[in-house]
Amino acid sequence: MDYDKVVTTTAWSPGPGCHGGCGVKLFIKDGKVVKVEGDESHPFSQGRACPRLLALTQYMYHPDRITHPLKRVGERGEGKFERITWEEALDTIETKLGKIKEEYGPESVLFCQGTGRDIGGPISFLA
Numbered sequence: 341m342d343y344d345k346v347v348t349t350t351a352w353s354p355g356p357g358c359h360g361g362c363g364v365k366l367f368i369k370d371g372k373v374v375k376v377e378g379d380e381s382h383p384f385s386q387g388r389a390c391p392r393l394l395a396l397t398q399y400m401y402h403p404d405r406i407t408h409p410l411k412r413v414g415e416r417g418e419g420k421f422e423r424i425t426w427e428e429a430l431d432t433i434e435t436k437l438g439k440i441k442e443e444y445g446p447e448s449v450l451f452c453q454g455t456g457r458d459i460g461g462p463i464s465f466l467a
């Protein structure tokens with residue numbers, strides 16, 4: 341396996357979206373992760389790597405992975421969307437939430453999350 345560098349991290353939100361904190365070695369080539377292994381120096385996982393972790397590059401670079409905001413352009417359920425900018429997406433959300441707040445009051449919107457992962461910070465700002 342040809343690579344430029346190895347980055348060690350843990351499999352919390354930088355990993356496959358889990359929160360067990362397994363030690364991970366990411367093999368990088370030209371700025372892309374080309375291989376993943378368990379980190380044998382990690383005190384908890386000691387080099388072990390589950391299938392979910394080993395499949396990391398498959399879903400990082402899957403051609404169907406959504407990496408930008410999409411706006412529905414057809415009828416609901418029709419499956420028609422167009423790509424929009426992050427600015428347009430955030431402006432749309434801000435406008436709609438503002439309208440709901442104005443019409444029904446701020447307590448009419450509930451923000452909640454499950455085990456956390458990577459949305460804890462952003463959801464606090466949104467709320």
Ligand code: SF4
Binds near residue numbers: 360361389391393
């Ligand atoms: S065992 Fe796999 S899914 Fe669980 S925390 Fe470790 S890397 Fe993530």
